Amino acid sequence: MDIDTLKKQFRAIYEKEPQGVYFAPGRVNLIGEHIDYNGGLVFPCALSFGTYLLVSRRKDRNTMFTTLNFDHTGTFDECAFTKKPVTWERYPLAVMKEFVDKGYDPWGYDLLFNGDVPGGAGLSSSASIELVTATMLNDVLNAGIDPIELARMSQRAENVFVGMNSGIMDQFASAMGKTGHAIALDCATLDFEWIPLAMEGYSVVVANTNKHRTLTTSKYNERRSECEEATRILAGEIPLNALCELTPEIFEAHAGKIANETIRRRARHAVNENARVKEAIVALKGNDLPRFGQLMNASHRSLKEDYEVTGIELDTLAEEAQKLDGVLGSRMTGGGFGGCTVSLVANASIPSFIATLGARYKSLVGLTADFYIANVGDGARKLE
Numbered sequence: 483m484d485i486d487t488l489k490k491q492f493r494a495i496y497e498k499e500p501q502g503v504y505f506a507p508g509r510v511n512l513i514g515e516h517i518d519y520n521g522g523l524v525f526p527c528a529l530s531f532g533t534y535l536l537v538s539r540r541k542d543r544n545t546m547f548t549t550l551n552f553d554h555t556g557t558f559d560e561c562a563f564t565k566k567p568v569t570w571e572r573y574p575l576a577v578m579k580e581f582v583d584k585g586y587d588p589w590g591y592d593l594l595f596n597g598d599v600p601g602g603a604g605l606s607s608s609a610s611i612e613l614v615t616a617t618m619l620n621d622v623l624n625a626g627i628d629p630i631e632l633a634r635m636s637q638r639a640e641n642v643f644v645g646m647n648s649g650i651m652d653q654f655a656s657a658m659g660k661t662g663h664a665i666a667l668d669c670a671t672l673d674f675e676w677i678p679l680a681m682e683g684y685s686v687v688v689a690n691t692n693k694h695r696t697l698t699t700s701k702y703n704e705r706r707s708e709c710e711e712a713t714r715i716l717a718g719e720i721p722l723n724a725l726c727e728l729t730p731e732i733f734e735a736h737a738g739k740i741a742n743e744t745i746r747r748r749a750r751h752a753v754n755e756n757a758r759v760k761e762a763i764v765a766l767k768g769n770d771l772p773r774f775g776q777l778m779n780a781s782h783r784s785l786k787e788d789y790e791v792t793g794i795e796l797d798t799l800a801e802e803a804q805k806l807d808g809v810l811g812s813r814m815t816g817g818g819f820g821g822c823t824v825s826l827v828a829n830a831s832i833p834s835f836i837a838t839l840g841a842r843y844k845s846l847v848g849l850t851a852d853f854y855i856a857n858v859g860d861g862a863r864k865l866e
């Protein structure tokens with residue numbers, strides 16, 4: 483939907499002009515999965531799709547939330563912070579609470595949201611809602627908060643109010659994305675580097691399993707606790723704050739201390755994935771796309787076998803993709819348990835990739851996949 487149509491919708495709903503239009507993108511992670519909360523290096527990029535937000539001041543102190551994505555409108559006041567709704571408004575409300583905690587008054591606005599990130603696909607539609615809300619409030623409240631702090635506030639909002647113990651990757655990518663670049667983000671320090679996605683002749687293709695994700699939050703939080711447990715055990719042996727401080731060699735030298743085999747595998751994934759990201763970034767900078775692709779494949783295997791966050795849908799899409807001509811690599815992206823894969827595909831092979839992989843997936847899993855060619859866009863911003 484273009485901005486003029488969104489403005490028309492705003493006028494039809496609220497019978498006044500919007501005073502501002504904002505946008506924040508979703509993201510796709512190229513490599514570095516489930517290590518942002520282990521102090522690891524991740525490599526996401528912002529997409530050109532995301533969430534739009536139009537805003538206008540109200541006369542009272544309520545805030546009205548309307549979305550064009552579902553048939554659902556809610557008006558909330560401060561009581562929402564204690565009642566905590568379970569509907570989608572909890573994401574913007576969570577961010578509003580962060581502004582309250584910093585001493586701002588975020589109440590008294592009419593809001594219209596419209597997202598074009600496929601929902602539940604692991605492309606961070608929720609981070610894009612958080613960041614577009616944070617960017618809007620930062621502007622209308624003249625708060626002058628920098629985008630990295632807005633990302634931190636949005637992550638905290640999701641951890642505390644929504645109850646998903648996510649790391650910083652999604653919110654950082656939505657805040658700090660840059661057209662044509664991926665972000666090498668060190669999650670231990672938040673140091674980052676924009677790296678041009680100069681992939682001569684190749685594209686990043688996202689494939690959506692269209693598997694409805696269930697239990698994502700509880701399984702995600704479980705993985706996170708397993709890593710914390712591994713960290714606690716190893717920290718009794720060697721100085722350690724986070725798993726990704728370890729090289730694979732040092733990890734293997736001490737892995738035997740982790741008696742529980744499952745916890746050991748979870749930690750092994752984190753350590754090895756971090757090493758893969760470092761190598762993948764070197765490969766990309768050196769234009770070695772085949773190596774980048776091999777590391778993507780290895781990442782998928784590790785997420786399947788050691789971290790166990792894939793499932794038949796993601797495994798089929800990634801593993802069948804890996805067999806096709808013109809494909810350098812393919813892996814699940816995001817939290818897992820459904821959602822999307824990301825593949826590096828030769829431009830000339832994209833039509834056959836979509837046709838063949840779509841047909842194989844349908845016959846093996848019984849679901850229809852959707853495909854998108856990732857357009858790498860800019861981070862959260864005011865459009866008008």
Ligand code: GLA
Binds near residue numbers: 652
């Ligand atoms: C979700 C979380 C992120 C990250 C990924 C897995 O998207 O929100 O913080 O942990 O899963 O890499």
